Amino acid sequence: MTFHTRSLILLLLATILVAGCGNNAPAEHPQEAASGNVQQQEQELIIAGQEIAASLDPVQPLTSSYLRLAGAAEALFQVNSDGQIEPSLAEGAEEIDANTWEIKLRPGVQFWSGASVDAAAVIASLERSKAQDLQAQPFLSDLTFTALDELTIQVKTAGEHLPVPLNLSYYQTVIHNAEASHDTVETMDMTGMYRVVEFVPKQRLVLEINENYWGDAPTISRVVYEEISDGQTRALSALSGRTHVALNIPVTSLPEFTGSDAVDIVAAPVANSQTIYLNLNQPQLQDVRVRQALSWAIDREELVLLAAEGQSVPISTWLSSNPDYAEARDAVYDRVNQERAGQLLDEAGWLAGDDGLRAKDGKVLSIRLMTWGGDKALGEALQNYWSQIGIQAQVQHGDYSLIETARESGDWDASIEAWNTFGDTYTLLAGQYSPEGSANYGSYEDEQTVALLEEMRTETDAEAKRELALQVNTRVAEQAPVIALFPRPHLTAVSSQLEGFKEHFRQFENVVKADLSLGTARAN
Amino acid sequence: MNRLRNGRYPLSLTAGLVILGLIALLVAGAPLLAPHDPLEQKAAERLEKPSASHLLGTDRFGRDVLSRTLHGGSMTLGASVLALASALAIGLLAGLVAGMFHRTWVDVVLMRIIDTLMAFPFMVLAIVIAALFGTGFIHLLIAIVSVWWVAFARLTRSVVLQLKSETSIAAAQVLGAGTTVILMRELLPRAMSPVLILATFELGSLILTLSALSFLGLGAQPPSPEWGSMLADGRDHFLQAPHILLGPTLFIVMTVLAFNLIGEGLRDRLDPYERAKL
Numbered sequence: 001m002t003f004h005t006r007s008l009i010l011l012l013l014a015t016i017l018v019a020g021c022g023n024n025a026p027a028e029h030p031q032e033a034a035s036g037n038v039q040q041q042e043q044e045l046i047i048a049g050q051e052i053a054a055s056l057d058p059v060q061p062l063t064s065s066y067l068r069l070a071g072a073a074e075a076l077f078q079v080n081s082d083g084q085i086e087p088s089l090a091e092g093a094e095e096i097d098a099n100t101w102e103i104k105l106r107p108g109v110q111f112w113s114g115a116s117v118d119a120a121a122v123i124a125s126l127e128r129s130k131a132q133d134l135q136a137q138p139f140l141s142d143l144t145f146t147a148l149d150e151l152t153i154q155v156k157t158a159g160e161h162l163p164v165p166l167n168l169s170y171y172q173t174v175i176h177n178a179e180a181s182h183d184t185v186e187t188m189d190m191t192g193m194y195r196v197v198e199f200v201p202k203q204r205l206v207l208e209i210n211e212n213y214w215g216d217a218p219t220i221s222r223v224v225y226e227e228i229s230d231g232q233t234r235a236l237s238a239l240s241g242r243t244h245v246a247l248n249i250p251v252t253s254l255p256e257f258t259g260s261d262a263v264d265i266v267a268a269p270v271a272n273s274q275t276i277y278l279n280l281n282q283p284q285l286q287d288v289r290v291r292q293a294l295s296w297a298i299d300r301e302e303l304v305l306l307a308a309e310g311q312s313v314p315i316s317t318w319l320s321s322n323p324d325y326a327e328a329r330d331a332v333y334d335r336v337n338q339e340r341a342g343q344l345l346d347e348a349g350w351l352a353g354d355d356g357l358r359a360k361d362g363k364v365l366s367i368r369l370m371t372w373g374g375d376k377a378l379g380e381a382l383q384n385y386w387s388q389i390g391i392q393a394q395v396q397h398g399d400y401s402l403i404e405t406a407r408e409s410g411d412w413d414a415s416i417e418a419w420n421t422f423g424d425t426y427t428l429l430a431g432q433y434s435p436e437g438s439a440n441y442g443s444y445e446d447e448q449t450v451a452l453l454e455e456m457r458t459e460t461d462a463e464a465k466r467e468l469a470l471q472v473n474t475r476v477a478e479q480a481p482v483i484a485l486f487p488r489p490h491l492t493a494v495s496s497q498l499e500g501f502k503e504h505f506r507q508f509e510n511v512v513k514a515d516l517s518l519g520t521a522r523a524n
Numbered sequence: 525m526n527r528l529r530n531g532r533y534p535l536s537l538t539a540g541l542v543i544l545g546l547i548a549l550l551v552a553g554a555p556l557l558a559p560h561d562p563l564e565q566k567a568a569e570r571l572e573k574p575s576a577s578h579l580l581g582t583d584r585f586g587r588d589v590l591s592r593t594l595h596g597g598s599m600t601l602g603a604s605v606l607a608l609a610s611a612l613a614i615g616l617l618a619g620l621v622a623g624m625f626h627r628t629w630v631d632v633v634l635m636r637i638i639d640t641l642m643a644f645p646f647m648v649l650a651i652v653i654a655a656l657f658g659t660g661f662i663h664l665l666i667a668i669v670s671v672w673w674v675a676f677a678r679l680t681r682s683v684v685l686q687l688k689s690e691t692s693i694a695a696a697q698v699l700g701a702g703t704t705v706i707l708m709r710e711l712l713p714r715a716m717s718p719v720l721i722l723a724t725f726e727l728g729s730l731i732l733t734l735s736a737l738s739f740l741g742l743g744a745q746p747p748s749p750e751w752g753s754m755l756a757d758g759r760d761h762f763l764q765a766p767h768i769l770l771g772p773t774l775f776i777v778m779t780v781l782a783f784n785l786i787g788e789g790l791r792d793r794l795d796p797y798e799r800a801k802l
Contacts, residue, residue, distance in 0.1 A: 232759055252584070252760035302567045306585060377584060377757075380746040384565045384585070395746045398654075 057182035071512030073174035098160035119147035124178035136172035138431035238493035251309035268503035271422035291480035299336035307378035321487035332477035358390035444481030537789020543782035551597030560588035581767040593771030596749035611672035619680020724787035
């Protein structure tokens with residue numbers, strides 16, 4: 001053994017020794033903070049999520065969802081775990097006629113700054129979201145707000161009988177002080193039971209009780225929401241007691257929680273569809289037969305096993321992840337049919353060569369699928385199905401920002417995303433499939449779909465509207481600008497120390513509640 | 525055995541070569557030795573434990589881990605050797621030129637470039653390249669080569685500076701040998717020994733770096749088997765099916781160990797001071 005090798009071993013031993021002798025102050029040690037003395041007055045709730053906002057401004061993409069999740073932001077209404085609309089900052093709402101609603105605001109509500117949450121402030125907030133947040137537009141673009149008095153807002157709707165309270169329950173419509181600058185912790189101004197006291201972009205959000213909160217004061221004095229991007233690490237953080245709530249636990253980690261008394265897995269059924277979005281501006285994807293072939297080639301039953309560990313159900317149409325539309329799960333692509341897929345590609349002129357790859361006019365049929373987060377395995381399984389029908393399929397796995405950048409530049413073929421399917425079906429479907437829809441990433445434009453959506457917008461009979469929604473859903477699946485796969489499983493790991501945690505089908509925005517408390521952990 | 529005792533073939537060199545030879549044989553013979561298609565997915569056989577039909581078990585897609593490990597080696601080792609050869613060529617050339625034109629602007633410029641690259645965090649550079657040009661092995665190799673040549677350049681330069689003061693070089697100059705001749709015939713052959721020793725050590729580090737970057741998703745893209753990415757994929761099922769990690773881990777450890785042993789042996793064999801100890 002050389003001197004160099006001996007030195008390395010000695011150095012390693014010394015490092016282990018020093019690390020072992022290290023003195024971690026209890027207050028700075030998160031594990032102890034999470035599982036330590038619950039009798040202490042200053043309780044701290046630690047939540048781990050896959051991502052955290054890069055900004056504090058609620059009109060920035062997804063920021064409002066993080067703020068709402070952590071108890072910093074509220075909308076006028078909220079949806080309870082049974083799917084019913086409940087008042088939040090609003091006291092109530094009344095439909096005056098087919099195109100008019102009146103919303104009564106809760107008296108005495110203040111922003112963190114002390115400014116009053118009156119009709120003018122609420123309208124300014126909603127108008128700001130409508131103007132600056134693309135994702136808020138599907139819920140707000142058809143609504144016109146007028147202040148009738150200090151606490152009453154009149155809402156005029158472009159269509160008849162629009163579900164205004166539902167639209168105003170989405171996280172994209174959270175109420176914020178439009179006159180405040182939402183650049184820093186000091187200047188941002190919201191209404192939630194907790195106010196943000198520290199923010200490190202993409203790392204952590206720390207919140208403390210808002211003493212002027214209008215509702216019940218929360219029991220836990222401090223909330224820490226931190227980003228742990230790796231799913232396996234999130235799972236381990238929950239198992240080790242480092243975090244009280246770990247969101248988006250990977251399905252592959254489920255076996256690790258078996259038999260654990262210290263952590264419960266909450267798997268409330270969710271209404272969202274894991275979906276492949278196709279870029280219809282790409283020449284090879286402009287032919288509907290190619291898109292249909294991509295969908296026919298997928299074995300969704302097997303996919304649920306490979307990519308979701310069996311924790312979901314196959315769906316072939318986008319809306320069918322919503323339990324109300326479950327009948328449409330296999331409305332179009334009822335089974336895997338690679339033969340049919342091959343025929344469609346033959347008809348489209350993409351013929352298989354000696355190497356098995358399909359080509360037309362000397363160009364190979366290729367598709368680049370962009371995945372992110374925990375969807376790498378899903379991408380790999382899809383790549384396999386498409387390769388089997390002669391498509392040169394590539395998977396590019398990386399950060400979500402790469403997908404956003406690719407969408408902005410138009411340099412993408414396909415990407416995976418899961419959107420919520422619960423709510424006003426017209427708003428949801430228009431957001432996805434109308435030419436100007438904010439989630440219509442692939443520039444899908446189909447006359448029949450547009451006509452059905454228009455019919456749906458003006459339809460007042462609930463049953464007829466539902467029937468139209470099913471027709472839109474089927475038409476879109478046939479045209480295949482997107483390919484629905486399965487409802488994305490949402491697993492949340494909750495420490496048994498945490499009392500009052502409720503299952504919710506929109507778990508990602510319903511974690512922090514006033515009645516949460518930290519008790520004693522069950523023995524393992 | 526007498527040769528071993530005499531220090532002509534140090535034990536570490538022999539052991540390293542034997543291990544590397546075995547690994548190379550397994551990897552090169554993967555198309556013949558691998559019992560299954562490394563890309564074939566069989567959902568019905570997913571996460572199977574090691575058995576007679578799958579010696580190292582199967583992964584989450586039902587793919588044979590042994591076959592993927594053997595095939596993955598060609599990508600890991602091939603890419604490492606390719607990156608090392610490129611870095612070595614660039615580093616040797618830069619070092620020779622910098623040493624030959626010591627204290628001229630050429631030397632100053634090259635040294636400042638080297639200083640800058642040495643100060644730049646490699647992982648950040650690799651991530652920047654991946655963000656700019658996309659993930660994939662080619663871009664990963666570009667990132668590695670653009671930084672890895674520096675060590676060879678510095679070593680070559682220092683060797684050249686030392687050799688330049690020797691009488692043999694002065695004699696060559698007096699006899700009218702040109703710069704190119706002195707570089708290629710006098711300096712390069714004598715600089716090769718220490719640089720090759722460094723290269724064997726660096727190859728071990730390179731394999732680890734490649735695996736680490738693939739583990740982070742910056743290298744090989746699905747479904748290509750590669751040791752680092754196999755570790756990353758297997759990690760999700762670590763507690764449920766630890767056998768998935770066994771193959772790539774073992775091969776990475778043994779390969780790096782082999783190169784380190786070879787490097788140590790070569791140093792013992794070629795370094796006059798070490799040889800004197802033997």
